[in-house]
Amino acid sequence: MTESTVTSESSAVRVERLSFRYPGGPDVLTDISFTIAPGEIIGLVGPSGAGKSTLLQHLNGLLPSQLPNFVGHVSNVPHVVIDNLPVARQTIAEVRRRVGFLFQDPDDQLFCPTVFEDVAFGPLNLGLSDDEARQRVRDSLASVGLAGYEPRSTLRLSLGERKRVCLAGVFACQPSVLALDEPFSSLDPRARRTLIGILKRFPGSQIIATHDLDVVVDLCHRVLLLDAGQLRAAGPTADILSNAALMERHGLEVPWRLRGEHTNG
């Protein structure tokens, strides 16, 4: 059910026949292939435990299969390619710079005591000079609407603010691809709207794993439907999400905004 209509030359992300399982466990991902064009926003939907987070982590090289001492299946074919750069041990640092990753729980990502230190963490690790790093911090905080938050303690921020600071930390590395894991979970409507606005302004490609299908309708060009580690459907947002039979089969619901347009899929 997979398709790769975009040519590999112009793809920001290309995933080819990616399978993954933890040592001794069942398959988490089975034979996944897709591409993301530059500037494209992809929604990654599916029931809990479908493997969405695992798939996103692969884009960033965060899983043990990409670490030196991994024992498991290893093949010579690069399964994930970012900007024509295959994710492999030698390229991992560069891949991580290009792919910004937003974790589901901002407390996992905000590990410094102050906002400034946290946002500066990435730029400093990239080897930027102190002044450049400070500039990056200022710019990326401004781009998430939190200018002047530098001296704040990361402990005393609302959930929405924490997510935005996380995003600023990601932006500070100037990634070309964003991978977002449940960015909208437990946000109140205003914080959610703010976050959507920020994401709409981001120029690069994005892949968003979420249960919030209304946002997907609003934000995403295309949708990938993942269930039980397999890619079940891929296509333009409205086509997939309004297909009631398909949605039902995979434990999802047609979002309100698409109801009535296509009553039966």
Next chain:
Amino acid sequence: MHIQDGVLSPVVCAATGAIALGAVSYSVHRLKQSVADRTIPLTGMMAALVFAGQMVNFPIGAPVSGHLLGGVLAAAVVGPWAGCVAMTLVLFVQWALFSDGGLFSLGANVLHMAVIGSWGGHAVRLFVQRFIGDSHKGIVIGSVIAAWASVMAAAALFCLEFRMSWPPSEIDFSKVFTLMVSFHSLIGLGEALITGIAISFVLNQRPELVADAASVRQADASCVGHGSAITSTLVAGLVFALAVAAFLSPFASSFDDGLESALSQMGIADFNLTGRVPGVLEGYEKVPVPIAAWQTFAVSIAGIGGTLAVFVLAWLLGKALPAATPNLNSEAAGE
């Protein structure tokens, strides 16, 4: 168990501080050597965990409750070096955030809870595991004994430090020590129980988290050859010796005279109480000593009872003991 500023004399504070600094520096050095990029988040999280874990109350009687100390637990999960660093930071933050403990007595506290707790506790656990094996049972029994021995060793060290802090001419320290050893015997029991249950819980749920420590040990062993086995035995022996000394300390008054003259020759003993004694206190001269008669009894109870209780505990938590235990018993109890 925190020692506050003012309990120990400045000289003793300086001495314990220097020793603790050395030990912690060495731990940091070893930590840096082993640095996988995961060490820092793991150690930081362990420190936060011990800090938060000390907030879990273990009720004893109505107003009194105990809590985890954590040295042995930390060492079991992140290894002795990271464990020592984590415990040190816990003690520091407790002072810097809540003014618990003290600044100048930080050295003594680090020595008691971080160095003896993590290094000593780890060594004792490995020592015990050499007899029982690295099975889950071995780990739990080793941790229980290690937790108890490390608290008793810390108590012995504290008695020594307290003794050196105050001019002994007129104080019969044996009685003070009786109280302290009895107290610590209880604290040690609590620590053994908490550590034992917590570790067996983790072993049940996620064995790989504790098994990590075994690989740390293997890495250590491959690093320094057989030296580490000998070192760990030495450290374990030292901890056991100190634990035994805790029970002997109340009886060691004959030893006092010799120590006193040595101290006063070095000019340490009278450092604190210079100046004239105010006359107001003179009336208290002949207050009877209430706990004198209890002393032998109390220490015997604390020592024998505590030791027995810990072994019963180890046995219960480990379900059934293998044959090697009597061997251990003579080592640890040594009475």
Next chain:
Amino acid sequence: MCHRWPPLAKLFAAIAMILAATCVPIAHGPLVGIVACVIFFAHTLARIPLAYVARRLLFFWPPLFLMAISLPLSQAGQKGWLMFMTILVRGTLSFSTALWLVNVMPFDQLLATLRRLRVPDVLLAILSLMYRFLFVLWDELDRMRTARAARLFRKPSLWATWRSAAHLLGRLLIRALDRADRIHGAMLARGWDGRSRWIEQPREDRP
């Protein structure tokens, strides 16, 4: 107004006061008085409410008292009581000083000061992580405790209480270590290679 002193000055002032408090011979009443006055003055300068200090002291004294009372109890004579007083006075004075420091020096500032004093980077990195996640773990512990209390319908036996408290501890440990793994991932995702790097925050941004 002490809040606005340079951090280094605050730290050294506190150390000096604690040094004075722990070294002053108790028998020299006037000296003790002077040290106490200085500490009291510092508290007034920092506008630390007396009631707060009193409340903290109320929890501070019992263990110190227990330790100190063993001296006069075990030995008749004024020297025992003198030592008792010495421990109490020194303990109280240095504890008050520590309280003062805690109140005028936010932890972030203390961290930055330690950095200026050349405390090893590894320690500081661990320390700041610990400080950061302390509160997260506290919240987690709180939620777990509430959940436990919500399912507790009668007073459990002592053994059951200990067992469930130790299990709570174990569960917290597992969660903490899992979180450590996720944090490690988040650090890797932003280019972490095991070396900690740090720059000073621009001055004008300071609170």
